[in-house]
Amino acid sequence: MKSFVFRTPELNFGNGSVKGIGIKAKQLGASRVLIVTDKGVVSAGILPKIEQPLKDAGIEFEVYSEVQPEPNLDSLHEIVKIAKEGDFSFFIGVGGGSAMDVTKLASLMMTNEGEVSDFLGVEKVPNPAAPVILVATTSGTGSEVTKFALFGDDAIKRKTAVSSPNIMARAAFVDPELTISMPGHVTAATGIDAFIHAVEAYIAVNRNPATDPIALEAIRLIAANLIPAVKNGSKLEARYNMALGSVLAGIVLNNAGAGAVHALAYPVAMEYHVSHGISNVVNFVHTMEYIAPALLERYANMAEAMGEKVGGLSQYDSAMAFLKAIRRLCLGASLPVGLKSIGVDPKLVPALAETAFTDTRLLGNTPYVLTAKDIQAIYSNALND
Amino acid sequence: MRNVWNFSTAGKIIFGNDAVQGLGKLMQSLSEKTALVVTDPGIKAAGILETALSSLKQEGVSYAVYDQCEPEPRVEKAVEAYDFAKNQNCGAIIGLGGGSSIDLAKAVAVLLTYGGSPKDYFGEFKVPGPVLPLVAIPTTSGTGTEVTPAAVLTDLQANLKIGISDNYIRPMIALVDPMLTVKMPPAVTASTGIDALTHAIEAYTAIGFEYLLAEGEALYQGTNDLTDALAEKAIKLVSDNLRLAVDQGQNVKARYNMALGSVLAGMAFSNAGVGAAHAIAYPVGAATHAPHGVLCGLLLPHVMEYNVPVALDRFVKVAELMGENVRGLNQFEAAMLSVKAVKRLIRDVKITATLRGLGVNEAQLPDMAEKTLEVGRLLRNNPRRLTAADIEGILRNAY
Numbered sequence: 001m002k003s004f005v006f007r008t009p010e011l012n013f014g015n016g017s018v019k020g021i022g023i024k025a026k027q028l029g030a031s032r033v034l035i036v037t038d039k040g041v042v043s044a045g046i047l048p049k050i051e052q053p054l055k056d057a058g059i060e061f062e063v064y065s066e067v068q069p070e071p072n073l074d075s076l077h078e079i080v081k082i083a084k085e086g087d088f089s090f091f092i093g094v095g096g097g098s099a100m101d102v103t104k105l106a107s108l109m110m111t112n113e114g115e116v117s118d119f120l121g122v123e124k125v126p127n128p129a130a131p132v133i134l135v136a137t138t139s140g141t142g143s144e145v146t147k148f149a150l151f152g153d154d155a156i157k158r159k160t161a162v163s164s165p166n167i168m169a170r171a172a173f174v175d176p177e178l179t180i181s182m183p184g185h186v187t188a189a190t191g192i193d194a195f196i197h198a199v200e201a202y203i204a205v206n207r208n209p210a211t212d213p214i215a216l217e218a219i220r221l222i223a224a225n226l227i228p229a230v231k232n233g234s235k236l237e238a239r240y241n242m243a244l245g246s247v248l249a250g251i252v253l254n255n256a257g258a259g260a261v262h263a264l265a266y267p268v269a270m271e272y273h274v275s276h277g278i279s280n281v282v283n284f285v286h287t288m289e290y291i292a293p294a295l296l297e298r299y300a301n302m303a304e305a306m307g308e309k310v311g312g313l314s315q316y317d318s319a320m321a322f323l324k325a326i327r328r329l330c331l332g333a334s335l336p337v338g339l340k341s342i343g344v345d346p347k348l349v350p351a352l353a354e355t356a357f358t359d360t361r362l363l364g365n366t367p368y369v370l371t372a373k374d375i376q377a378i379y380s381n382a383l384n385d
Numbered sequence: 386m387r388n389v390w391n392f393s394t395a396g397k398i399i400f401g402n403d404a405v406q407g408l409g410k411l412m413q414s415l416s417e418k419t420a421l422v423v424t425d426p427g428i429k430a431a432g433i434l435e436t437a438l439s440s441l442k443q444e445g446v447s448y449a450v451y452d453q454c455e456p457e458p459r460v461e462k463a464v465e466a467y468d469f470a471k472n473q474n475c476g477a478i479i480g481l482g483g484g485s486s487i488d489l490a491k492a493v494a495v496l497l498t499y500g501g502s503p504k505d506y507f508g509e510f511k512v513p514g515p516v517l518p519l520v521a522i523p524t525t526s527g528t529g530t531e532v533t534p535a536a537v538l539t540d541l542q543a544n545l546k547i548g549i550s551d552n553y554i555r556p557m558i559a560l561v562d563p564m565l566t567v568k569m570p571p572a573v574t575a576s577t578g579i580d581a582l583t584h585a586i587e588a589y590t591a592i593g594f595e596y597l598l599a600e601g602e603a604l605y606q607g608t609n610d611l612t613d614a615l616a617e618k619a620i621k622l623v624s625d626n627l628r629l630a631v632d633q634g635q636n637v638k639a640r641y642n643m644a645l646g647s648v649l650a651g652m653a654f655s656n657a658g659v660g661a662a663h664a665i666a667y668p669v670g671a672a673t674h675a676p677h678g679v680l681c682g683l684l685l686p687h688v689m690e691y692n693v694p695v696a697l698d699r700f701v702k703v704a705e706l707m708g709e710n711v712r713g714l715n716q717f718e719a720a721m722l723s724v725k726a727v728k729r730l731i732r733d734v735k736i737t738a739t740l741r742g743l744g745v746n747e748a749q750l751p752d753m754a755e756k757t758l759e760v761g762r763l764l765r766n767n768p769r770r771l772t773a774a775d776i777e778g779i780l781r782n783a784y
């Protein structure tokens with residue numbers, strides 16, 4: 001009988017939902033807004049869909065569009081400076097995890113004294129951040145509904161995170177139509193990230209009875225729609241279901257947390273400069289295989305959610321069906337399932353494993369105790385694939 | 386066709402056995418001023434108020450207690466509680482009890498924040514903005530009000546239930562402690578538990594959000610994937626645990642699962658909406674003053690039977706979730722098993738199964754049917770259209 005906390009910000013979902021962003025911003029007390037986004041989003045022609053409703057609601061705004069993918073701290077300092085000098089007290093972050101996470105960090109710097117490094121870790125943000133609305137344009141990170149903000153710290157070559165409910169958005173907008181322009185490889189990398197969130201949350205130590213059904217629904221949606229969204233991106237139905245699956249995955253990520261796959265991904269992402277989704281997927285299948293023995297029942301349930309026929313199978317065989325299904329899903333979306341594809345140097349494995357092993361937050365949430373040796377073994381398995 | 390849905394819930398749900406022990410710390414973080422506790426004599430007598438207050442005392446939180454709430458509270462009670470609290474320098478409000486106490490706390494929160502009288506806020510979207518921090522601590526497992534945007538009051542003159550509905554009155558914090566429900570009497574456990582079941586089933590079988598007949602913003606918007614996932618889990622939890630909670634009050638596991646089912650059902654129905662069983666319960670409640678859960682339970686199987694033809698697959702799923710064996714049956718037969726399962730559950734927990742049993746006179750039925758049509762905000766969520774004659778048919782079946 002587990003005790004748990006569950007929270008999720010207000011969500012507005014559906015095709016055309018961003019048309020309501022002006023009214024919502026107004027309800028939340030916005031008058032001058034700084035929109036934070038990146039070049040890709042701008043050139044995809046998404047911004048006017050945000051700007052028009054803001055204009056209609058009589059809200060003043062300016063746009064900062066210099067966020068870098070997998071952001072470091074440079075753009076953050078710029079945004080905070082612009083916001084303070086321009087007297088902006090309300091933010092709208094538009095984009096994938098990169099733009100949304102920087103927005104969250106900027107909003108927290110507005111109301112808390114100190115350096116970003118002071119707020120790293122779990123619940124280290126004393127004051128509620130300045131109000132934020134987040135608009136997701138990828139179907140992946142779920143950042144629009146989470147308390148996490150990640151960034152690369154170039155100085156220490158680490159991916160670090162702020163985790164605090166004080167940086168959650170006041171409202172999230174998920175509009176599948178905004179994701180249509182996403183290129184295939186971004187669709188694949190971000191989509192598998194969402195899938196991994198749902199899977200890791202479903203097996204997490206901190207899972208709870210409220211997150212379980214939502215995670216299974218996310219797994220069902222993404223398993224059935226990732227490949228169509230990647231291979232036939234103009235198909236709105238697949239985009240719609242991916243957007244839905246990823247926000248549900250975000251909700252469970254926020255409340256149950258991620259685990260070993262993410263722990264193994266961060267060192268790889270920093271060292272090889274691959275996107276968050278890619279750094280995860282190259283470790284995903286092998287991590288899941290490694291920890292399978294402890295999780296047969298959970299795997300069997302996920303196999304069923306992925307549409308595998310498990311009736312009549314033993315629990316063990318059902319769990320194996322899950323492992324086969326996730327490999328098929330990744331390959332079908334043209335995603336690599338091993339480290340060779342990104343050119344990882346075998347000699348670096350011990351160092352990567354050492355770094356991954358220090359991520360106690362994520363490893364502690366993994367229902368299988370992994371030693372540094374275990375992690376090396378997983379990386380090695382992934383290298384041979 | 387509608388394209389957009391909104392999902393909102395309590396700001397934070399804290400769930401777990403003995404969670405109430407954290408109340409003092411929680412209130413400390415919310416406000417330095419006095420905490421107003423809204424509750425009723427029954428909660429006080431059960432010793433639950435004392436448990437909550439001792440946590441407040443421990444942390445040195447100052448408080449004022451209004452303990453005169455009544456079941457299905459009258460509008461006058463909101464005014465009375467507001468008058469009591471007005472000059473106490475209240476910075477936060479705690480609703481402690483069943484749906485009645487929590488709903489009253491919601492109404493008082495609106496009044497303490499914006500003044501005026503309750504009728505200024507009756508209807509949907511009438512609350513001007515955020516209200517004082519509101520913490521809801523349910524002691525029954527039924528209404529789900531700890532996460533919903535509604536506060537229901539009784540207007541005795543008009544003999545009507547009337548309410549404030551607005552996302553601004555969703556509690557900032559739902560503090561759900563299953564241990565507080567352990568001493569709940571069997572009859573209350575049964576009727577409130579059936580209320581939760583009705584929420585879950587009506588939310589799950591509501592009209593799809595695409596097809597809701599409404600313009601613009603709506604609180605109750607029909608089903609979506611998220612409400613479905615929550616409602617399915619809630620149906621299973623209540624169906625598996627209500628009998629145990631009623632017959633083995635001390636069964637902490639069953640109490641835990643009922644509290645969980647109730648809050649998940651609340652998260653689902655407060656976005657997807659409820660349907661005809663709740664709508665019909667309004668006029669029948671006005672006439673009989675029977676507990677809300679009893680009315681819902683009594684009406685639910687008959688409403689389901691009426692709805693089955695337009696939502697076959699959904700009712701098949703309900704049957705499965707309630708443990709029925711649907712293999713080898715055609716869809717209609719399988720769907721009808723959900724009705725049977727609900728009837729059996731209602732019988733097992735000894736809830737009055739007929740309107741006659743509640744003392745309703747057969748001659749009242751047509752009038753009740755007419756009055757149900759006034760609850761359009763709920764009826765529009767029902768998957769199947771209803772005329773007065775259809776409603777009268779349901780009432781006759783339930784008679």
Ligand SMILES: NC(=O)c1ccc[n+]([C@@H]2O[C@H](COP(=O)([O-])OP(=O)(O)OC[C@H]3O[C@@H](n4cnc5c(N)ncnc54)[C@H](O)[C@@H]3O)[C@@H](O)[C@H]2O)c1
Nearest residue numbers: 040041044096097098137138141143146148150181182276
């Ligand atoms: N906060 C969280 O909970 C959380 C969870 C997982 C990952 N992350 C972080 O999120 C970041 C990764 O975010 P991401 O995977 O969403 O990718 P991203 O934000 O880096 O975007 C990838 C690229 O796609 C472009 N793009 C985005 N939407 C588009 C659209 N609709 N049409 C055309 N182009 C579009 C962007 O311009 C960018 O160039 C990483 O920093 C990662 O660590 C955060």
Ligand SMILES: [Fe+2]
Nearest residue numbers: 141193197276
């Ligand atoms: Fe991720």
Ligand SMILES: [Fe+2]
Nearest residue numbers: 528580584681
């Ligand atoms: Fe109810």
